Amino acid sequence: MDFILAGFPWIALHGLNMKPKERRTICLSLSMGVFAGICGVFRTTGLTSLSNSKDYLYAISDSAIWTASEVTATIVCLTLPALRPLYRKIRNQESSSAGYQQHDDSIYANNSAYPLRSLRGNTTDDGKGGNLTKIEASILASKNDSDEAILLQGSTKGFNRLAVAMPLKSHELFQYLFESSRTLRTTQKVPDNPCGLRSAILMAGMHFSFQFGDLATFESTFLYHKIEVMRVINRWIASGDYKLEAAIIREMATLAFTEACHGELVAAETHISGILALIETARPDKSDPTRSDCCSTDRELANRYFVMSYVYITGLKSLLSGICRTGGHGRSLDVVPGRDLLKLSHTWHMSEAMENLDLKLQAIRLFPFFFCPLPQGARLNNADGQVIINSIRDFTAAQDRIFKDTGKETADGKFDGFWRRGPASRVLGEYVTAHIESISVPGKKEETHDMTPSSFVGPWCGLTIASIFYMQDVLGALEYVDKRIHKYAVTLLQHDVAKVLNRVGTLKNEAFILWQTLAGLIASLRALKHNEQDRGLLSARKFFADVLKQQATTLGIVTWSQAKGTLRRVAWPMGTVGREFIEELWEKTVTNRA
Structure with a gap:
């Protein structure tokens, strides 16, 4: 039996997602029970001589030694794998956590379910606006530790009990986002909503591709979950149930992010436009874009996620257009392949705007707040746009100074002021922060933002959309997007302005x-x-x-x-x-x- 059990790890770990060398090491350590089996063989062979011996006490000594050796060998063999993290720490290969590593980040250090006020104004010692984790080095070294963590650390949170299928490298991609940002303290560690979990995996892929320039070994995993999102959308649309509109909008936004991840901005706009057309056609009352269900918390959260995708696609399109124009790659994004666009963006950030990349990645880490279900009883309140308005004022003032000095406004000057010097990525993070701070959770004492004659408090969607329109039509710093997407944004702004005006007895x-x-x-x-x-x-x-x-x-x-x-x-x-x-x-x- 000892010899049979010694061979079992080789069978059990055969298909596990681990590096071959590490798989062999663990299998060998778990198979060292053969030594216990050998001790058992020697102990058994001595039983015959024991029964024929005249001096029983003297003869039993050999049997006692082999029995103790068998038990000791078994204990040693069972506990030896647990020393592997200590061995690797001594060898300076990783921390004793045997997993992903991260510096302590005050942004995620808030103990409350939603970090209020802690996200603004946080800078690291190097002043780049967000602590860089060691997660990237772990991924680049291809340390596929997710399955090892289950074996070595006895995880009871269970990666095999997730809400969706997790083939290929889904575990690693999921851990990459949630472990690197420590969002365990700010949102659910493992979303129990299938769509939320799949969106989180795809968001991790987008984060990875923007950080390293491509998806590398996660390409097939990313494609699998993207196809699953498309299947879900098609199934819901085919059902003809307009009550699924909020859910479809959420998945549509996720799909847009996946296209942006590959630099396929035209495809992203086309997909959103087509789905919006189908939604509009399926509405029972097509003449009323502000139906009562727009006021539900679930619909509001879905609309915010849509607006966030609109913001991101608009920004990415503007950034890539500027990079192509200033880099001599042409004025049209259509002539440059999507993967080349992504590499151009990564190269530009690494060489000219590293701080902007850090701010952008930090914002993406917090995107799960837009698609993960809210806690029971949570509400979406008005957002405080003071910091957003301040950033827009700074950029406007900078353009005024350039105009005063040169007497003209140029596209390259706007690109340099808005993208290379940081306001764009900073505003992106401020949009996300304003959303998070507008979430109120029952039982948490939070600061509420009331509208006053001097404040910039209001519905998050209206605040965000109006600022994007301002930067498009007034400042000319952002590119336009598909007309149907633009129409939906106009409708949302109309709804939110009407909501503010209809409030009676409040200062505005x-x-x-x-x-x-x-x-x-x-x-x-x-x-x-x-x-x-x-x-x-x-x-x-x-x-x-x-x-x-x-x-x-x-x-x-x-x-x-x-x-x-x-x-x-x-x-x-x-x-x-x-x-x-x-x-x-x-x-x-x-x-x-x-």
Whole structure:
């Protein structure tokens, strides 16, 4: 029996995802029970002489020695594998945790379920805005420790009890994101929602590809889970159940991120546009884009995830366009293969904007807050956009200084100011932080953000979308995206502005509402250029025009110069080149001048 059990580890570990050398080492250590078997053979052969011996006490000594040797050998063989982490620590190969390593990061050190206020303004000793973990080195060294951790550490959390199938290197990719960022303290370690778990795995792949330039050995794993997401979307759409709209939007956003991971931005926009078209067709009431279910927490979270994907695709498209233009690769992204675009982005970040890459990766680590189910009873409150507005003000002021010095605004100058110097990646992290801080969990004492005449508090989607429209249409720092995606963003902004205006008995920042409304009006007019008869966009244009006149009356302003002074209380450029149409729009809408 000892010899049979000694051979069992070779069978059990044969298909385990481990390096061959480490598999052989563990199998050999577990098979050392053969020594116990040998001791047992010697002990057994001595039983015959023991029965024939006249001096029983003297003869039994050999049997006692072999019996003790057998037991000792068994204990040693069983405990020897547990010394492997200590051996490797002595050899300076890894820490005693036998797994992924990370410096202590104050960003994730909050003991509450959701870290409030701890995410802003945190910098490392090197001032780069986020502590770098050793997880990347572990992945590059191909240390496939996930299955080893189950064996050596007796994990009861169970990677075989996850909500979805985990083939290929799914375990490693999952650990890469959740262990590197220590999100155990900020969200569920293992999401029990299948879609949330699959989204987390794909998000880990995106993080890895942006950090190292490609997916490397995770390519097939990433493709598997991407196909599964597409199957889920197709199945839900085929069901015709419009109540699944929020779930479809969530999966659609995940699919967009997977396309962005490969640099396939056109495919990402096409997929989102097509799915939005199907959703719009399936609605029971197509004329009302702000149905009651838009107010549910689940729908709000899905919309926030969509907006985050919209923000990321817009930003990545703008970044890659700038890199291609300034690097002499052409002005169109269509002529450059997606994988080449990703490598260009990685090379540019590593050589010219390493700090930006750190900020971007830190933001991606927190993306699970957008797709993981909220705790029971949690609510999505208004978001505080003060830090976001401050960053936009800084970039606007920098562009004003360039315009004052040179008398012109150039695309390369905007690219340099927005991407190379850091505001873009910083704003990305601030969007994520504002979302996290707006989540309230029952039983947690948290600071609430109320709207005041001087604050920038409001619905997260409206705040984020208005700032993107401002950077697209007013500053010209961001590229445009597919018209259907843009239309949905306009609809969400309309919904959130209406929600703020309908609040009775609360103080409001009227200048901030004016700023959001003007951005929405400009964006709706841009969308109508492609579809002049779209009822949803016509409704949005009328809504924003009426609110703009209402806000002008409330603030007591009539002329465009007065309006610019009010808008600068939020953020507005000094220059007028290329923005003459905005003044004309104001005069036409507010003063009724044709």
